Amino acid sequence: MNLGDFREDYRRGELDRSGLDVNPLAQFETWFQQAAGERAQSRWRKIGIALYKLWSALGNHRPPDSNAMTLATVDQSGKPSTRTVLLKSADERGFIFYTNYDSRKGRELAENPHAALTFFWPELERQVSVAGTIAKLPAAESAAYFHSRPRGSQIGAWASPQSEVIPNRAMLEAKWRKLEKQFPQEVPLPPNWGGYILWPERMEFWQGRPSRLHDRFSYLRQADGTWKIERLAP
Template sequence: MADDPIAIFDAWLADAGRSEPNDPNAMALATVDADGQPSVRMVLLKGHDDRGFVFYTNRESRKAGELAANRHAALLFHWKSLRRQVRIEGPVTRVTDAESDAYFATRSRASQVGAWASDQSRPLDDRATFEARYTEVEARFPGDVPRPPHWGGYRVAPSAIELWEDRPGRLHHRRLFTRTDGGWDEGLLYP
């Protein structure tokens, strides 16, 4: 078999871009804290290549704390309209400051200001507190908004990629790719 799972993912993501009504790049990110408690949430894929799959977040958030405690994660893309999903597992590293700066510069001003104003994942007494902080940050940066030092990207380097396609009678087609030194080994899984 030995196809390239990244090339297949590229084609599937392009298909999803044409068929999914919102955020074809949305993926579930599963992490585990220091006590082994799992946690999952939706994030957006902001880049990928042979090195891995990249997302950005507040590095003081719950997910960042969990990634600091356990440097492994799982991703799941589910494109219901295409009846496909992709599971990815692997170790996680931070992207470089240069990569984080470059991506941050492409975000909308509101998202940039929000990255400074939000204490992501921490308790908030009421919405007015956040909105006041947002207004303060907006006034502090009347021009370009620099990337906050506590905000940046993470890359999940795939050690395994499963490509799942729905089939009638729940006889799904599942291909599992496992990274090797020379590329990828491919096998099938029972549905």
């Protein structure tokens, strides 16, 4: 397979130092809302977005999950692994996602709390990269989110020994049915399931530009809590 001719020329936007927020988490929120198409400021805009969503759903044109991010972790021997997870919230503490603490990523994060995330929003020709350290969310916060999930997913979290080798799918489905009977009412939070929060030390905003002269700005957290902003070569 040769993909040498697969290329796009990016021309949908530009990024300038003067347009950047001093706080990268605020900058992220602006970009995220644009990627998610939710900047509903006026009624007409809301109607426009609703029509766009309907058109997207009918025509299968929906952009990919804008909260999907690639999470990179590293094991004890320095070998990396990546996978997609969903961002479930972002605030001054950092970026929150949920998973199984016994999974490969969970084991790697227990060994090495340094991790990185990448968002790619092709419709906007934008990328955001984040690097920092990860900690578990308090169990009460994980429980609150867990109980907001559909019942089927809650049972799924109990049923799946994430990242372990299993003999077949039937075993997984049988386990799910057994657990469904075991928890006729509320499904408790599994002890090995919950949230992580990535506390950013470095963030980078990338806007595609023509001729590969893209705009890139890096934010580095300083000891006093402010951020140093620098333009990087593309």
